[in-house]
Amino acid sequence: MSISLRKHMAKLLAATLAVSAMATASAAALDQPVAVLSSNLNSSVGTVLTADEIKTAEQSLAEATAKAKAEAEAKAxxxxxxxxxxxxxxxYNSxxxxxxxxxxxxxxxxxxxxxxxxxxxTSLGNYKLTFYCPCAVxxxxxxxxxxxxxxAAEGRTIAVDSSVIPLGSRVYIEGxxxxxxxxxxxAIKNNKIDVFVSSHDRAYDLGVQYANVYLLG
Ligand SMILES: [Zn+2]
Structure with a gap:
């Protein structure tokens, strides 16, 4: 085997080992072959290598590169x-x-x-929203x-079925x-929520709405 072929083989082996060891490296690092190992390996590749052996090494390098790349991508x-x-x-914590x-x-x-x-x-599903104010009606x-x-305070207080949503719960009403x-x-049972607002006119204007409701916490 010629010197140049041996050097090629040594580089291949070095690159294969380097790439195999790069499971934790980023994909970008794969573009920078580790040359340090090749000089060490140069001395160890003293025997004559056949074309098949070189081909096997090339395949190993390709496989190791693909594997390391896939692992780096999965990690990212x-x-x-x-x-x-x-x-x-x-x-969510806030x-x-x-x-x-x-x-x-x-x-x-x-x-x-x-x-x-x-x-x-916790998603509670779609709820029927009605609106109420402090008036006697x-x-x-x-x-x-x-x-x-x-x-009661507008923007904070809602009335619920406490067997579904325990009193004191924080509730996110979508929208x-x-x-x-x-x-x-x-009348507030199951998937109904009565939302407190400060005036009867506004309660009337808001009418009936539907919204997805989430139990926080
Ligand atoms: Zn009212």
Whole structure:
């Protein structure tokens, strides 16, 4: 075997070993063959090698390269998925802990359920939403107090079937945002939620809506 052929063989073996060892390397690193090993291997490849042996080495290199590339790609994909899940978990945790501020209740497409909610909350399905105010017509007794003892506030208080959604739960109503299950109502059973608003006109105007509901926490 000529010197140049032996050197070629040594390079192939070096590259094969280098690539095989790169399971944890990035795909980009595969474009930089590790030359350090080739000089070490040069001395060990002292015997005459046949064309078949060289062909086998070339095949091994191709296989090892493809394997390392696939492993690097799989690793990058897994890392991206883990990073996305961590970001979603963090966003979700802030929904669980941030104070539920009072706000004007209105549908907004900016309040559709995010991936963070969809992958972490419990989906309760599609609910019928009605709206009520503190007046005697809406509220019966009109004491102003909710079933859980709080003073109802628009943007925070909703009435639920407490056998489905326990009082005190944080609830995400798609298109409307985060609320707290503070109240109950005689007609509020199963997949119905009565959303508190501050005036009877607004309760009337909002009418009846349907929305996907998620139980947070
Ligand atoms: Zn009313």
């Amino acid at each position: 994909k897994a890392e991206a998925a883990a990073a996305k899940a961590a970001a979603e978990k963090s966003e 929904l669980l802990t941030a104070p539920v501020s009072t706000k004007t209740v209105a549908y907004s497409s900016s309040l559709l359920a995010s991936d963070a909610i969809k992958s972490n909350a 809406c509220n019966g007794t009109s004491s102003g107090k909710t079933a859980s003892g709080t003073i 409307y945002g985060v609320f707290i299950a503070e109240d109950t109502g005689g």
